[in-house]
Amino acid sequence: AKILVLNGPNLNMLGLREPEIYGRETLDDLNAKCVEKAAKLGLEADCRQSNIEGEMVTWIQGARTSHKGIILNAGAYTHTSVALHDALLASELPVIEVHLSNIFGRESFRHHSYISPIAAGVICGFGSLGYDLALEAMAKQVA
Ligand code: DQA
Numbered sequence: 001a002k003i004l005v006l007n008g009p010n011l012n013m014l015g016l017r018e019p020e021i022y023g024r025e026t027l028d029d030l031n032a033k034c035v036e037k038a039a040k041l042g043l044e045a046d047c048r049q050s051n052i053e054g055e056m057v058t059w060i061q062g063a064r065t066s067h068k069g070i071i072l073n074a075g076a077y078t079h080t081s082v083a084l085h086d087a088l089l090a091s092e093l094p095v096i097e098v099h100l101s102n103i104f105g106r107e108s109f110r111h112h113s114y115i116s117p118i119a120a121g122v123i124c125g126f127g128s129l130g131y132d133l134a135l136e137a138m139a140k141q142v143a
Contacts, residue, residue, distance in 0.1 A: 001042075001068035001142045005034050005131065007049040008056060008075035022100050023127050030128050037132045041139040053077055053084065060087040068142040069094045071134045078103075078113045085114040094141040096134040099124035 007027065010017060015026035031047040038045035046067065050056050056077070063070055070093050077084055078099070088095050095118060102125030103110040116122050120141055123130040 002044045002046055002066065003038060003135070003138055003142075004059065004063045004067045004070045005031070005038075005045045005047045005135075006056060006059060006070060007047075007073050008077050009051045009053075010075050011073060012049050012051065025128055030131065033128060034131050034135065037135050041135055043135060043139060043142070045135070053081060057083050057087040060084070060091050063093060064091045067093060069096070069138045071096045071098060071131065071138060072115060072119075073098045073100070074115055078115055079110055081114055085118060088115065088118055094138065095119045096137055096141075097122040097124075098130045098134050100127050100130065101125060 012027055014022055014030060015024055027049060034045040034047055048059060050059070056074070060070065070088065070091065072095060074081065074084055095115070097113065097115045097119040105125070121137055123133050126133065
């Protein structure tokens with residue numbers, strides 16, 4: 001089963017951006033680990049990143065017919081985007097929300113997520129391990 005692993009705005013800056021919060025690993029490192037982990041679970045990770053909300057909406061819509069689930073770190077759009085929320089509903093796919101940092105231990109504007117109410121589950125605070133955990137959970141969701 002093909003799983004869309006979608007990272008949102010500023011996550012292309014991983015490794016450079018606030019490494020004390022997000023770690024030193026780059027997005028390429030993270031994606032390589034996801035592909036490897038997915039393969040072990042019998043899944044295919046289709047890893048994408050965009051800084052553009054509308055592009056993410058289009059990819060989520062497209063996943064409806066080509067993918068079996070979505071693992072999403074929507075970055076700051078998590079806290080703002082009704083459009084991503086609606087697109088995820090329209091996809092009718094299981095969604096697992098991931099954040100590298102523990103958003104509940106940070107500024108209050110990060111405490112609300114438009115994704116969580118429609119997600120099968122949420123993993124945050126464990127850095128890139130969160131994507132591994134999400135893939136394990138997704139393997140059960142799509143079994
Ligand atoms: C993030 C948390 C968000 O609040 C922030 O805007 C990000 C990254 C995380 O992975 O911890 O860009 O989603």
